[in-house]
Amino acid sequence: MRILLIEDDSVLGQAVRDEIAGLGHSVDWVTRLGQAGDAMRVAVYDLVLLDLMLPDGRGIAFLKALRGRGEVTPVIILTALDQVSDRIEGLNAGADDYIVKPFDLAELSARINSVARRYVGNPNPIITLGPLDIDLAARAITDAGRSVTLTAREWVLLEAFLQRPGQLLSKAQLEDRLYSFDQSVESNAIEAHVSRLRKKLGAWVIETERGLGYRLGRP
Amino acid sequence: MRILLIEDDSVLGQAVRDEIAGLGHSVDWVTRLGQAGDAMRVAVYDLVLLDLMLPDGRGIAFLKALRGRGEVTPVIILTALDQVSDRIEGLNAGADDYIVKPFDLAELSARINSVARRYVGNPNPIITLGPLDIDLAARAITDAGRSVTLTAREWVLLEAFLQRPGQLLSKAQLEDRLYSFDQSVESNAIEAHVSRLRKKLGAWVIETERGLGYRLGRP
DNA sequence: AGGGGGCCGTCAGCCTGGTGTCAGCTTGGC
DNA sequence: GCCAAGCTGACACCAGGCTGACGGCCCCCT
Incomplete structure (x- = not known):
């Protein structure tokens, strides 16, 4: 799968990227929502991992905008906010799942596999x-x-x-x-x-x- | 949606049942895995809410057996076990999501709606x-x-x-x-x-x- | 507890089509 | 025009695929 990782913490980002790469997926890693928007304009991803707290804006708004455009790519939220209301907001905004930081990398793998299992892919490049x-x-x-x-x-x-x-x-x-x-x-x-x-x-x-x-x- | 609730705690069970009913879904509530097996044999459910700790056995084994039979009904795990290993085991056993007790009923609603969006969106395409x-x-x-x-x-x-x-x-x-x-x-x-x-x-x-x-x- | 039936992994023997090889022909450079 | 390099139809062989059979395992029913 092709996965877009949106995460500004360099330590966590690198760990996640390595973990996913180890699963055999290819990862594009950006640290700003603006870059994420650019990336999704030029490439088609099978899964987006979205940090909610980024320097250039709220992830929730980004996610809502995505869904508003009819984008159906599965999104898993990575967040330090473990307040119930935030999680609800994320799911209602169209997230497929979320993981609360700090999380175990093995759990991240399990979630990604879960999404991969129910995901029906984007068309292949011709x-x-x-x-x-x-x-x-x-x-x-x-x-x-x-x-x-x-x-x-x-x-x-x-x-x-x-x-x-x-x-x-x-x-x-x-x-x-x-x-x-x-x-x-x-x-x-x-x-x-x-x-x-x-x-x-x-x-x-x-x-x-x-x-x-x-x-x-x-x- | 038709939902099967497997939960032995009478207080929590009733609360969940009422909450779901309030969302407009129909609920069958059982308190034992054996009853759950019976229920799923006679009816087709759109979603299963499964408590992992029940008097008559481990929910994980039940879930694995379900998936082993090829059952694809979405399953959300309700559990007091918040250890990472349990969550991973649940997801790998074929659960679509889990909620750790004690949970907010509003969050449960959000999860159910998320599942509903995913599965009921296109009703039984042939x-x-x-x-x-x-x-x-x-x-x-x-x-x-x-x-x-x-x-x-x-x-x-x-x-x-x-x-x-x-x-x-x-x-x-x-x-x-x-x-x-x-x-x-x-x-x-x-x-x-x-x-x-x-x-x-x-x-x-x-x-x-x-x-x-x-x-x-x-x- | 025992037995029966269905599912599934494994194996053996058969079958088949992809592939390497060859021979005779064509092409292109000098 | 000559020769080396490349092309292609034909063919045989065997790796890869197919399938009937079997037994282990698990579940269910009695």
């Missing part, structure tokens, strides 16, 4: 390449609407090209990605896979640079 | 997949009118596919959903479950992509 729509996470491709299926090795190859668009990749580099060091290929396996990829996606997707390697082509 | 009508909330499936029953694990699997239609799910991802990280499976358990699901719902429901994983199929 890479568009001419008529091709490529959803790497879903392992799905459509070519002008018609769905195309790739095999495991073909995905590895395509991913290699998409990760470095425009860059030239030698056959040796591609072999490194396809095969672990202990297995050996003594044939034109790479050429064969490139050929199959071109047949499925269109000849233009991969350009040959004679004697050097391949690169992603232009539509 | 997913249609060819001849299949799938009601995830009620855990009910009909295949061209004939009702089909799935086991707990089969539901978890099916849910995973339905939550991300079109997305490819690797065996590792499915394992994460079926098993908590501390248990390990060293066999083809996933394949076996997929096989059983296909037998019940039709071979087309899940497509295999060799070396990659599985995907929801088209009718």
